[in-house]
Amino acid sequence: MRASGVLLPVSSLPSKYGIGSFSKEAFEFVDQLKRGGQKYWQILPLGPTGEGDSPYQSFSTFAGNPYFIDLETLIEEGLLTREECDSVDFTGHPAYVEYEKIYCGRFPVLKKAFQRFVPDQAFYDFVEENKFWLEDYGLYMAIKNSLNGISWSEWEDSLKRRMPEALEQKRQELTEEIQFVYFQQYEFMKQWSKLKQYANDNGIRIIGDIPIYVAFDSADAWANPELFQFDEACNPIGVAGCPPDAFAATGQLWGNPLYDWDYHRETGYAWWIQRLRYCYKLYDVVRVDHFRGFDEYYAIPFGHETAQYGKWEKGPGIELFQAVKKELGNVDIIAEDLGYLTESVIQLVKDTGYPGMKVLQFAFDSREESDYLPHNYNHNCVVYTGTHDNNTILGWLDEMAPHDRDFALRYMNNYHTPHYEMPWDFIRLAMASVADLAVTPIQEFLCLGGEARINRPSTLGTNWKWRLTPGQITDQVIGRMYEMTKLYGRL
Numbered sequence: 001m002r003a004s005g006v007l008l009p010v011s012s013l014p015s016k017y018g019i020g021s022f023s024k025e026a027f028e029f030v031d032q033l034k035r036g037g038q039k040y041w042q043i044l045p046l047g048p049t050g051e052g053d054s055p056y057q058s059f060s061t062f063a064g065n066p067y068f069i070d071l072e073t074l075i076e077e078g079l080l081t082r083e084e085c086d087s088v089d090f091t092g093h094p095a096y097v098e099y100e101k102i103y104c105g106r107f108p109v110l111k112k113a114f115q116r117f118v119p120d121q122a123f124y125d126f127v128e129e130n131k132f133w134l135e136d137y138g139l140y141m142a143i144k145n146s147l148n149g150i151s152w153s154e155w156e157d158s159l160k161r162r163m164p165e166a167l168e169q170k171r172q173e174l175t176e177e178i179q180f181v182y183f184q185q186y187e188f189m190k191q192w193s194k195l196k197q198y199a200n201d202n203g204i205r206i207i208g209d210i211p212i213y214v215a216f217d218s219a220d221a222w223a224n225p226e227l228f229q230f231d232e233a234c235n236p237i238g239v240a241g242c243p244p245d246a247f248a249a250t251g252q253l254w255g256n257p258l259y260d261w262d263y264h265r266e267t268g269y270a271w272w273i274q275r276l277r278y279c280y281k282l283y284d285v286v287r288v289d290h291f292r293g294f295d296e297y298y299a300i301p302f303g304h305e306t307a308q309y310g311k312w313e314k315g316p317g318i319e320l321f322q323a324v325k326k327e328l329g330n331v332d333i334i335a336e337d338l339g340y341l342t343e344s345v346i347q348l349v350k351d352t353g354y355p356g357m358k359v360l361q362f363a364f365d366s367r368e369e370s371d372y373l374p375h376n377y378n379h380n381c382v383v384y385t386g387t388h389d390n391n392t393i394l395g396w397l398d399e400m401a402p403h404d405r406d407f408a409l410r411y412m413n414n415y416h417t418p419h420y421e422m423p424w425d426f427i428r429l430a431m432a433s434v435a436d437l438a439v440t441p442i443q444e445f446l447c448l449g450g451e452a453r454i455n456r457p458s459t460l461g462t463n464w465k466w467r468l469t470p471g472q473i474t475d476q477v478i479g480r481m482y483e484m485t486k487l488y489g490r491l
Helices: 024-035 071-076 082-086 099-116 121-129 131-146 164-173 175-201 219-223 261-266 270-282 318-328 343-352 393-399 402-412 419-432 475-487
Strands: 003-007 040-042 205-210 238-242 252-257 285-288 296-301 311-314 333-335 356-359 381-384 437-441
Touching: 024 040, 024 175, 024 475, 040 437, 071 082, 082 099, 099 175, 121 131, 121 175, 131 164, 131 175, 131 219, 164 175, 175 205, 205 270, 261 270, 270 285, 270 318, 318 343, 333 343, 333 356, 393 419, 402 419, 419 437, 419 475
Parallel strands: 003 040, 003 437, 040 205, 205 285, 285 333, 356 381, 381 437
Antiparallel strands: 238 252, 238 296, 296 311
C-alpha cells in the first residue's frame, strides 16, 4: 500500500516550556498529519539523553526521556501549579532547545510533582510490568545522580561490579530518588501511550527509531555486562565506529560497547527479542539504525583516539532475525542500510524482507550511477528526501558542487523553479517514486534552510536543537501536502 509520512522529532514540536513534549501541540500535529493525508509520523529515539544531547546516546534503551513529559498535563492532574511552571526559565529562543536550561529547570519541577503524587494501583502495576528494566534503571540513575553524574565506570568497585551488599545499601539510601525515577517513567509512558493511541485512532502509525548499539554510560551496559565485549574490569575490549572514508579522514569513533554475539547466540538472542518486543509497545514500525552492523561491524580497540585502526568482524546475520520472527512474528522493521554496502549486507537486507532506505540527497553524484536515483528503486523501500543527519534541501543545495547541482536540475527538469521552492520538487520526486513509503522531514514542507538542520554527524554543540514555532505549519502548507499526496496515490 502506497503511503507517506513526516519526520519530526518530539523535541522539535513547539512548546512554551522550551522543548517539544506530549503536549496539546503534539496532538495538534497528529491532526495536521491527518488533514495532510499522511499515514506515518516518524520520530527519533525517545530515550533519556546525556552529554551531547544525542538521542542515539541514551542512558537506557528502555526508558523514556523525562524532558517529554507534558507539564500542562501535570498541572491538570493537580501535581503542579501554572505559577511553578511559568516561573522557570526554560528557553531564551522560541526556535531552539537550550538543553542546559531544560536540564536545570525540568527536574526540580518534576520533583515537586513527584512529592505531591500519591501512588495508585496503576503506578504499582506499571512498576511490576516493567521491573525487568526499571529496577536496574532506577538504581542506576539514583546512584549516578548522587555522584554528580559521573559514568558508572568511575564508581567505586563494589558498585561498578554490582556486588549485592553494595547495591542493597544504595537501594536503602536512595529509596526516594529511585521512586522519583519510577514516577518519571510512569508519567512518560502514560502520556506517550495516550498520544500514540490518539495517532492510531486517527490513522497515523508511529515509526520509532532504535540505535543498533547502546551507550557505554547506560543502565544497559552496567546491569548486563555479559552482553558486551568487556574485560574482567568491565572495560570495553573494543568499541563501535566507522572506518576512514572520503567524509572523515580518521573515521568515526562512536565509542559504544560492542556486543558479545557468541553470548547472544547462546541465549537465543533473548535480550534483542526483549528489546524489540518492548519497542512495539512504543511504536508501530521500528527503524533500526546502522543495519549493516548485523552483517559485519567495525571494531576499534578501546583507548584509541581515532577509528583508523579498527577491523571488520562478523555479526549475527540472518540468524538474529529468524529468532525475532519465531518469537514476535512478522514485525514491521525499516532497515537503515545507508553507507557503503557490501554484497553480504545487501543479501542480508534481502533475506530479511525488510524495506531499506533511499535518500534523495545521496542520489545526485554526477560521477556515477546511484542506487538512490528513483528510476532504480523497487517498491519495497522507504524513500526520504533527507534524514535527521542531512541538511535541509535548501541548505544542501547551497553547499552542493555546481556539477552535482546541475545534474539534479537536469534529472528533475526544474531549471525554472525558484530556489526557495526547490524542496517541493524533491518532495514530488519522492512521492512520485515506486517506493511503498515516502517520508519527508517537516522542514522541507516549510522550505526552511540550513538553520533548521537537526544534526551534523561527528560534531558537537549545535545538534538536536531546532524546533517548530507556534503556527509555523499553516493551512496552506497542509493543503499543499494533501494535494501532493493525493496526486501520487498515497492517500
